[in-house]
Amino acid sequence: MILFLKMFPSNLEKLIELFTRFPGIGPRQATRFVFSLLKEDESILEELGNSIKNLKKEVTACQVCFRSMAKAEGNVCSICSDKKRDASAVMVVEKESDMVNMEKTGSFRGLYHILGGVILPLDPNSSRGLHIKELFERVKAKAVNEGGVEVILATNPTTEGDTTALYIERVLEPLKSSYKNLKISRLGRGLSLGSELEYADESTLKNAFLNRK
Amino acid sequence: MILFLKMFPSNLEKLIELFTRFPGIGPRQATRFVFSLLKEDESILEELGNSIKNLKKEVTACQVCFRSMAKAEGNVCSICSDKKRDASAVMVVEKESDMVNMEKTGSFRGLYHILGGVILPLDPNSSRGLHIKELFERVKAKAVNEGGVEVILATNPTTEGDTTALYIERVLEPLKSSYKNLKISRLGRGLSLGSELEYADESTLKNAFLNRK
Amino acid sequence: MILFLKMFPSNLEKLIELFTRFPGIGPRQATRFVFSLLKEDESILEELGNSIKNLKKEVTACQVCFRSMAKAEGNVCSICSDKKRDASAVMVVEKESDMVNMEKTGSFRGLYHILGGVILPLDPNSSRGLHIKELFERVKAKAVNEGGVEVILATNPTTEGDTTALYIERVLEPLKSSYKNLKISRLGRGLSLGSELEYADESTLKNAFLNRK
Amino acid sequence: MILFLKMFPSNLEKLIELFTRFPGIGPRQATRFVFSLLKEDESILEELGNSIKNLKKEVTACQVCFRSMAKAEGNVCSICSDKKRDASAVMVVEKESDMVNMEKTGSFRGLYHILGGVILPLDPNSSRGLHIKELFERVKAKAVNEGGVEVILATNPTTEGDTTALYIERVLEPLKSSYKNLKISRLGRGLSLGSELEYADESTLKNAFLNRK
Numbered sequence: 001m002i003l004f005l006k007m008f009p010s011n012l013e014k015l016i017e018l019f020t021r022f023p024g025i026g027p028r029q030a031t032r033f034v035f036s037l038l039k040e041d042e043s044i045l046e047e048l049g050n051s052i053k054n055l056k057k058e059v060t061a062c063q064v065c066f067r068s069m070a071k072a073e074g075n076v077c078s079i080c081s082d083k084k085r086d087a088s089a090v091m092v093v094e095k096e097s098d099m100v101n102m103e104k105t106g107s108f109r110g111l112y113h114i115l116g117g118v119i120l121p122l123d124p125n126s127s128r129g130l131h132i133k134e135l136f137e138r139v140k141a142k143a144v145n146e147g148g149v150e151v152i153l154a155t156n157p158t159t160e161g162d163t164t165a166l167y168i169e170r171v172l173e174p175l176k177s178s179y180k181n182l183k184i185s186r187l188g189r190g191l192s193l194g195s196e197l198e199y200a201d202e203s204t205l206k207n208a209f210l211n212r213k
Numbered sequence: 214m215i216l217f218l219k220m221f222p223s224n225l226e227k228l229i230e231l232f233t234r235f236p237g238i239g240p241r242q243a244t245r246f247v248f249s250l251l252k253e254d255e256s257i258l259e260e261l262g263n264s265i266k267n268l269k270k271e272v273t274a275c276q277v278c279f280r281s282m283a284k285a286e287g288n289v290c291s292i293c294s295d296k297k298r299d300a301s302a303v304m305v306v307e308k309e310s311d312m313v314n315m316e317k318t319g320s321f322r323g324l325y326h327i328l329g330g331v332i333l334p335l336d337p338n339s340s341r342g343l344h345i346k347e348l349f350e351r352v353k354a355k356a357v358n359e360g361g362v363e364v365i366l367a368t369n370p371t372t373e374g375d376t377t378a379l380y381i382e383r384v385l386e387p388l389k390s391s392y393k394n395l396k397i398s399r400l401g402r403g404l405s406l407g408s409e410l411e412y413a414d415e416s417t418l419k420n421a422f423l424n425r426k
Numbered sequence: 427m428i429l430f431l432k433m434f435p436s437n438l439e440k441l442i443e444l445f446t447r448f449p450g451i452g453p454r455q456a457t458r459f460v461f462s463l464l465k466e467d468e469s470i471l472e473e474l475g476n477s478i479k480n481l482k483k484e485v486t487a488c489q490v491c492f493r494s495m496a497k498a499e500g501n502v503c504s505i506c507s508d509k510k511r512d513a514s515a516v517m518v519v520e521k522e523s524d525m526v527n528m529e530k531t532g533s534f535r536g537l538y539h540i541l542g543g544v545i546l547p548l549d550p551n552s553s554r555g556l557h558i559k560e561l562f563e564r565v566k567a568k569a570v571n572e573g574g575v576e577v578i579l580a581t582n583p584t585t586e587g588d589t590t591a592l593y594i595e596r597v598l599e600p601l602k603s604s605y606k607n608l609k610i611s612r613l614g615r616g617l618s619l620g621s622e623l624e625y626a627d628e629s630t631l632k633n634a635f636l637n638r639k
Numbered sequence: 640m641i642l643f644l645k646m647f648p649s650n651l652e653k654l655i656e657l658f659t660r661f662p663g664i665g666p667r668q669a670t671r672f673v674f675s676l677l678k679e680d681e682s683i684l685e686e687l688g689n690s691i692k693n694l695k696k697e698v699t700a701c702q703v704c705f706r707s708m709a710k711a712e713g714n715v716c717s718i719c720s721d722k723k724r725d726a727s728a729v730m731v732v733e734k735e736s737d738m739v740n741m742e743k744t745g746s747f748r749g750l751y752h753i754l755g756g757v758i759l760p761l762d763p764n765s766s767r768g769l770h771i772k773e774l775f776e777r778v779k780a781k782a783v784n785e786g787g788v789e790v791i792l793a794t795n796p797t798t799e800g801d802t803t804a805l806y807i808e809r810v811l812e813p814l815k816s817s818y819k820n821l822k823i824s825r826l827g828r829g830l831s832l833g834s835e836l837e838y839a840d841e842s843t844l845k846n847a848f849l850n851r852k
Contacts, residue, residue, distance in 0.1 A: 007739050009709035011697045015690045021683070023675050028624075029663070031736060036662050037694055038707065044660070049692030051654045052684050055676055058650045068677065070648035097670060098410035100646050105419040152425055157404045188403035188424025191370045192417040195405060197311035198454075204405040206318040211401025211424055212365055220526050222496035224484045228477045234470070236462050241837075242450065244523060249449050250481055251494065257447070258478050264441045266475030268463055271437045281464065283435035310457060313433050411667075524836040531845040578851055583830045614829035614850025617796045618843040621831060623737035630831040632744040637827025637850055638791055 008034075064138065066114040066131050067096060079111060086110040088142070091152040092135060092168065094118050094161065098154065110150075113138065118160040119167050127167060136171055143179035150183040157189060221247075277351065279327040279344050280309060292324060299323040301355070304365040305348060305381065307331050307374065311367065323363075326351065331373040332380050340380060349384055356392035363396045370402060434460075490564065492540040492557050493522060505537060512536040514568070517578040518561060518594065520544050520587065524580065536576075539564065544586040545593050553593060562597055569605035576609045583615060647673075703777065705753040705770050706735060718750060725749040727781070730791040731774060731807065733757050733800065737793065749789075752777065757799040758806050766806060775810055782818035789822040796828060 008016070012034050019030035037045060062069050062077035069077040079085060089110025093099050099112045113135050120126040135151075142149040153168055155161035169184060176182050189207035191200060200208070221229070225247050232243035250258060275282050275290035282290040292298060302323025306312050312325045326348050333339040348364075355362040366381055368374035382397060389395050402420035404413060413421070434442070438460050445456035463471060488495050488503035495503040505511060515536025519525050525538045539561050546552040561577075568575040579594055581587035595610060602608050615633035617626060626634070647655070651673050658669035676684060701708050701716035708716040718724060728749025732738050738751045752774050759765040774790075781788040792807055794800035808823060815821050828846035830839060839847070 007742060008735075009698055009707055009712070011690060011694065011709065012707060015687075015694065018683070018687045018690060021675070021679070023671050024668070028736075031739075032662050034694075035707075035735060036660070037691065038698065040660070042695060044657070045691050045694055048654075048657045049688040049690075051650060051657060051688075052676065052691065053688030055650065055654065055673075055684055056681060059648055059677065068648055068651060068674075070650065073648070093410065095411075096647075096674060097667075100670075101410055101413065102418055102422070103646060105415045105422070107419045107422050152422070154410065154422075156409050157406055158409070185425040187421040188401060188426060189405070190401035190403035190420070190424065192402070192405045192408060193370055193414050196369050196371070197306065197314055197367065198308075200314065201406050202318045205315055206320045207403070208400040209315070209318070209320050209365070209367075211403065211426070212398040213401060213424070220529060221522075222485055222494055222499070224477060224481065224496065225494060228474075228481065231470070231474045231477060234462075234466070236458050237455070241523075244526075245449050247481075248494075248522060249447075250478065251485065253447070255482060257444070258481055261441075261444045262475040262477075262479030264437060264444060264475075265463065265471055265478065268437065268441065268460075268471055269468060272435055272464065281435055281438060281461075283437065286435070309434075309461060310454075313457075316433060519836065521837075527836055527839065528844055528848070531841045531848065533845045533848050578848070580836060580848075582835050583832055584835070611851040613847040614827060614852060615831070616827035616829035616846070616850065618828070618831045618834060619796055619840050622795050622797070623732065623740055623793065624734075626740065627832050628744045631741055632746045633829070634826040635741070635744070635746050635791070635793075637829065637852070638824040639827060639850070 061114075065112050066116060066134070067099070067112065084109075088146060088148050089150045089152065090135075090139065090142070091154045093154045094156060094164070098156075102154065108152075110152075115155075115164065118155065119164040120160060121163045130164075132168060132171055135168065136175070139172060139182065140175055143175055143182045148181035148183070150185060153184065153186045157187075274327075278325050279329060279347070280312070280325065297322075301359060301361055302363045302365065303348075303352065303355070304367045306367045307369060307377070311369075315367065321365075323365075328368075328377065331368065332377040333373060334376045343377075345381060345384055348381065349388070352385060352395065353388055353392075356388055356395045361394035361396070363398060366397065366399045370400075487540075491538050492542060492560070493525070493538065510535075514572060514574055515576045515578065516561075516565065516568070517580045519580045520582060520590070524582075528580065534578075536578075541581075541590065544581065545590040546586060547589045556590075558594060558597055561594065562601070565598060565608065566601055566605075569601055569608045574607035574609070576611060579610065579612045583613075700753075704751050705755060705773070706738070706751065723748075727785060727787055728789045728791065729774075729778065729781070730793050732793045733795060733803070737795075741793065747791075749791075754794075754803065757794065758803040759799060760802045769803075771807060771810055774807065775814070778811060778821065779814055782814055782821045787820035787822070789824060792823065792825045796826075 015034050016027060016030045019025055019033045020027055058071055059068050060071045061067065062080055063075045064080040065077060067077045067079065086109050090113050091102065091108060091110060092113045092115060093102070094115050094117065096114055099114065102108055113131065115130045115132065117130050118126070119130070139149060139151055151172065153165040155165045165186060172184060176184060188211055189204065190211050191204065191208045197205065228247050229240060229243045232238055232246050233240055271284055272281050273284045274280065275293055276288045277293040278290060280290045280292065299322050303326050304315065304321060304323060305326045305328060306315070307328050307330065309327055312327065315321055326344065328343045328345065330343050332343070352362060352364055364385065366378040368378045378399060385397060389397060401424055402417065403424050404417065404421045410418065441460050442453060442456045445451055445459045446453055484497055485494050486497045487493065488506055489501045490506040491503060493503045493505065512535050516539050517528065517534060517536060518539045518541060519528070520541050520543065522540055525540065528534055539557065541556045541558065543556050545556070565575060565577055577598065579591040581591045591612060598610060602610060614637055615630065616637050617630065617634045623631065654673050655666060655669045658664055658672050659666055697710055698707050699710045700706065701719055702714045703719040704716060706716045706718065725748050729752050730741065730747060730749060731752045731754060732741070733754050733756065735753055738753065741747055752770065754769045754771065756769050757765070758769070778788060778790055790811065792804040794804045804825060811823060815823060827850055828843065829850050830843065830847045836844065
């Protein structure tokens with residue numbers, strides 16, 4: 001690796017290079033990671049190495065919501081199979097971390113649907129890997145078989161998130177026309193905790209006014 | 214002034230000291246202000262000096278909403294006397310800059326009420342200078358004489374702002390009981406433009422869910 | 427002023443505009459300045475206004491080093507006329523604030539020369555307003571009449587500062603050839619307090635090595 | 640792990656926890672690492688896992704300077720065994736990354752000595768793991784057997800780095816008294832590239848003046 005002038009042993013340079021694949025990690029921090037690992041006990045390196053090697057062997061995606069789950073648990077995750085949760089509400093999020101943050105609030109007791117990414121406004125292929133078709137089928141089944149269903153589009157309030165929400169709304173449009181018990185909503189926009197009117201952007205301020213209550 | 218080791222002529226040090234009264238300005242930036250003024254033409258210094266000296270002589274507060282206005286304009290400001298604005302909606306803000314930012318959105322066409330500050334949770338005297346009594350009378354008059362009135366409490370979503378809004382709600386409570394055409398609302402809380410669910414605080418995320426639409 | 431949608435009385439908008447001439451101050455902070463002034467007593471506004479109006483009337487530049495000084499003090503500043511300071515050392519700085527910061531260290535006991543700006547590498551006219559000719563004459567007089575003289579070029583270690591120092595070195599070159607008692611030096615480059623080798627730029631690290639002691 | 644409310648499969652939580660051992664990595668970024676790994680091919684996970692597991696098996700420390708080196712290379716690293724480098728200069732650094740950054744400048748052509756840490760001013764035991772005794776022996780051998788030797792103490796200009804350099808100077812003091820061909824130096828302090836006199840701390844400015852040249 002030219003970057004380091006071949007100053008480190010080749011296996012260190014290899015590992016540094018692998019760490020730069022991690023999100024947000026450049027060569028300098030990757031180097032720090034490697035030198036911190038050199039100070040760890042062999043047992044920790046063994047454990048970390050095996051955890052990484054076996055990561056995908058032990059994990060699968062929930063067949064309903066696409067959350068990560070242990071293969072040992074079966075096909076459906078603990079949230080989807082929890083009878084105490086409200087099966088009539090499905091919150092659609094971009095990724096698992098968003099779901100985790102929402103769970104922490106304790107305010108939502110329904111189910112989730114992990115899209116696995118967002119649609120990029122200028123890339124028509126960017127919808128491909130997303131679990132949108134599965135969402136359609138899941139919502140349709142609920143609309144047909146269950147009393148009612150609310151789909152909460154909880155994508156980020158960013159250009160990509162809004163594009164994705166809009167796309168999903170169009171996909172679900174036929175269902176909405178056919179099934180009156182299907183409701184589609186979006187997370188509320190407005191002032192976030194600790195923000196100030198003087199510095200708020202126009203869109204946020206407008207939404208805060210329109211969504212007053 | 215010990216701070217500068219008496220290194221500048223006394224009138225410069227005096228002016229530096231005066232500039233440190235400006236919000237957010239420390240001695241270093243105050244010093245830069247003074248040296249930048251030394252490079253200005255006499256005519257600019259004359260104009261700036263006179264503008265400051267005459268500032269309060271030419272300005273008064275609107276007798277209705279407490280906005281700053283030119284004395285030459287009379288007693289009531291241009292917004293309060295604008296017949297095209299919706300007199301049945303009064304947005305209560307902490308300070309004029311908040312009003313200016315809201316005006317930029319173009320979404321609110323009612324009137325304003327400038328409180329002139331906030332209530333500090335631990336300081337019972339902090340409500341004194343605020344135009345809350347005047348708000349009460351203004352709202353009462355509207356409830357009695359006009360068809361209906363909505364008071365939008367648009368204080369900041371901060372501890373002080375929330376304390377202030379709560380205090381005003383209590384003050385207006387008797388009016389609300391007597392006049393059914395009086396409605397009190399608050400700006401909507403939720404996700405602001407460009408924020409991300411993964412990093413949103415719990416309160417904001419909870420509000421975004423509860424205020425979904 | 428379009429910026430503010432004519433929302434403030436015209437004299438406030440005028441004053442806001444004047445404050446945006448201050449270094450680093452945009453319309454938003456200028457607005458805060460004006461509203462904070464509206465809360466000051468008339469006596470403070472009077473004092474501030476007069477200080478600004480009289481600023482240049484009471485201040486002049488030292489005829490030797492070009493520091494600001496009170497007209498009442500005469501023609502030569504307190505440092506230049508201080509017999510206890512070392513007249514054989516002249517530190518050349520870009521602006522007065524640099525001199526003030528150096529004085530705080532208490533390590534330099536010589537005299538200063540304020541250039542009044544820097545030379546921009548791509549602008550041949552940028553040397554015009556600087557007190558370089560006066561530096562030449564001052565240094566020449568010292569070389570001729572006094573035992574020895576050291577000129578310390580204390581411009582910033584930036585592209586502009588380095589260009590300026592280089593330019594001055596060329597200007598002083600003829601003097602240096604003629605007068606062996608003239609020494610020209612520059613501030614030392616190296617690691618600053620609290621910095622880290624791991625993050626230091628190459629130039630700084632190289633200088634730290636070459637200037638080791 | 641309480642932190643994540645048991646929301647992820649246990650092997651994911653285990654791996655997240657292991658990643659939080661990395662320097663500067665909190666639970667949130669550790670989570671991102673894990674989810675980014677879930678998107679990698681099995682072959683990358685295999686490679687990364689094995690690289691970590693074998694890290695210490697393939698690497699050893701140079702017996703002379705304590706740099707990391709491949710076991711396959713022998714006992715002495717490529718720099719220590721490079722005949723073209725100046726064996727009379729030994730630069731003492733806190734850690735390998737400091738050495739790498741210095742090598743990038745291309746200005747130092749001597750040898751290095753990796754301390755492996757710093758001495759904490761309030762912890763008398765913190766000198767224990769450092770390669771100071773080995774430095775003493777290495778320098779002594781050079782002083783006895785070679786023409787001359789310069790030890791450049793290149794610890795960081797921080798409290799810990801300065802404490803460490805001072806400690807080493809005391810350790811080497813007896814050698815310095817006995818061998819006149821032993822020189823001890825420190826990296827130069829002064830203004831770093833791009834800094835400004837107006838904002839420089841007093842210590843840096845004082846050093847920049849004293850180290851002028």
